[in-house]
Amino acid sequence: MFQGWDSFFQITGSAAATLTGLLFVVVTLTERRDRSRMLRAVSIYLTPTVLHFAVVLSISALAVAPRLGLAARVVVVGAAALTGLGNGIWACIGMARRTPGAEPPHWSDFWLYGVAPTALYAALLVVAVALWGRAVWSAHAMAVLLVALLLLGIRNGWDLITWMAPARGADPGAPDAG
Numbered sequence: 001m002f003q004g005w006d007s008f009f010q011i012t013g014s015a016a017a018t019l020t021g022l023l024f025v026v027v028t029l030t031e032r033r034d035r036s037r038m039l040r041a042v043s044i045y046l047t048p049t050v051l052h053f054a055v056v057l058s059i060s061a062l063a064v065a066p067r068l069g070l071a072a073r074v075v076v077v078g079a080a081a082l083t084g085l086g087n088g089i090w091a092c093i094g095m096a097r098r099t100p101g102a103e104p105p106h107w108s109d110f111w112l113y114g115v116a117p118t119a120l121y122a123a124l125l126v127v128a129v130a131l132w133g134r135a136v137w138s139a140h141a142m143a144v145l146l147v148a149l150l151l152l153g154i155r156n157g158w159d160l161i162t163w164m165a166p167a168r169g170a171d172p173g174a175p176d177a178g
Contacts, residue, residue: 001131001134001138001139002064005143008143009059009063012056012060012146013056013060013061013064015056015150016054016057016150016153017053017057019053019150019153019157020050020054020057022157023046023049023050023157023160026157026160026164043094044090044094044095045156045160047087048087048091048113048117049153051083051084051087052149052152052156053150055080056146056149056150056153058076059142062077070131070132074132077128077131077142078125078128078129080121080124081122081124081125082125084117084118084121085118087121088115088117088118088119088121089114089118091117092110092118095109095110095113095114112156112159113156117149123145127141127145
């Protein structure tokens with residue numbers, strides 16, 4: 001089903017692995033932030049972004065794995081889609097439930113950390129079913145969704161960096177201003 005797609009999946013998988021590593025570097029930028037605020041941000045913002053990269057990496061590796069049966073591929077793609085779907089819903093709920101007195105999330109956060117990933121993972125679930133049915137378009141649709149997840153992860157990673165980085169030079173004794 002994925003004959004001729006080797007280069008595509010090697011590129012997307014490598015990109016996802018590299019970007020995952022860069023996100024670990026981003027985490028080091030949180031050292032001077034309020035711990036409770038950072039734990040909430042990790043749950044709602046960072047974990048889904050890492051998940052996008054992990055899904056792209058896993059599915060890319062799965063697609064180029066030799067002699068792997070269709071059932072195994074469908075199970076992994078379906079499990080990744082369900083995990084992402086649940087995580088997207090969790091992010092939407094987390095943004096809706098705010099701590100009293102906390103600053104509300106930016107309007108784009110709900111759409112780009114919650115709704116867009118939820119829609120992409122719902123579409124990936126449809127692709128898993130299409131893969132099982134050996135639909136001709138399923139490989140193309142999966143490729144589009146993986147690139148969309150990769151681009152969304154890049155956008156959200158950049159958003160996280162621009163939110164975290166200003167605190168780097170702050171006085172460690174001063175209250176968190178962000």
